[in-house]
Amino acid sequence: MNIIDLLEREQTKPDIPELRPGDTVRVHVRVVEGTRERIQVFEGVIIARGKGSSRATITVRRIAHGIGVERTFLVHSRRLASIDVVRHGEVRRAKLYYLRDRVGKRARLRERRETPARAATPAAAVPGAEGPSGSE
């Protein structure tokens, strides 16, 4: 096998949940302040996924104090303590950049009801616990 692929595979974390565009996630980020380290949570909707084994990224969008904030995380970064999927949103495209032009109720995503047939993983079979209706 390609050595670069192998090297990247070695860097991946085993415990990453299935992340799909439209999902609402809580990303636990390790923040270093001076000598102390604490965990900060960033919750929002995944509007894009960047592919690549250890280079995979997610772009998470949330509305903080009325201002749209997007952060792109390296999924396998050691600076992320964990990623929880709070809610699965029903979406029909891979990049949800159209959400940037929407505010308030129009920026909501419907919850994904059943497991789509192609996602055969058991993790996806459990629809996420009902989050607060209407994502941020």
Add this chain to the structure above:
Amino acid sequence: MAKALVARKLGMTQIFAEDGRVIPVTVLEAGPCPVVQVKTVARDGYDAVQLGFGETTERRQTRPRLGHFKAAGVPPVRHLCEVRGSVGVAVGDLLRADLFAAGDVVDVRGTSKGKGFAGQHKRHNFGRGPVTHGSHNIRQAGSVGSVDAARTLRGVRMAGHLGSQRATVRRLTVVRVDPERNLLLVRGAVPGARQGVVMVTAAADRIRLARGHH
């Protein structure tokens, strides 16, 4: 001889450092490099070490090359490269990626990607002319000299072949060494395309510094 290896560029990726930072690296398959010949001032007029690299078969060798390997007692290799300097190795020694350690600073030399016949903007970083206002001078060369000279001086920068040239990138840090797979992960980019052959040497200016003359 300064520390040197012949390597193959496998490509680039990124790795996570301990503190979570991401480091862009080039992955090099470095060695094993057999020492095929040791040249000395007494016999050859200068000191150098000839290193080999890469698999090949006996069938692909010319007779003179085969004889050369036979004299060294080394199986045939695809590439031969010479490193200047007096010795610390003997013919038949095998140099591997573990010649270097993480944290070492190296120079990497290779053949840059060929760009073909390139205009002066790409080749010499010329600026371009105006795009609008009826100008037809967008990517033209501009002046190639004064009228007084009555000729174009030699060495005026013009369009021509770009790339496919020997290029050195200096002072790259070795991020990781993988002795089992003979891999060298070097921070940053390295000349040439993937699968290209490059030469990795201990950084020349660091060696000079260590010797005490700058």
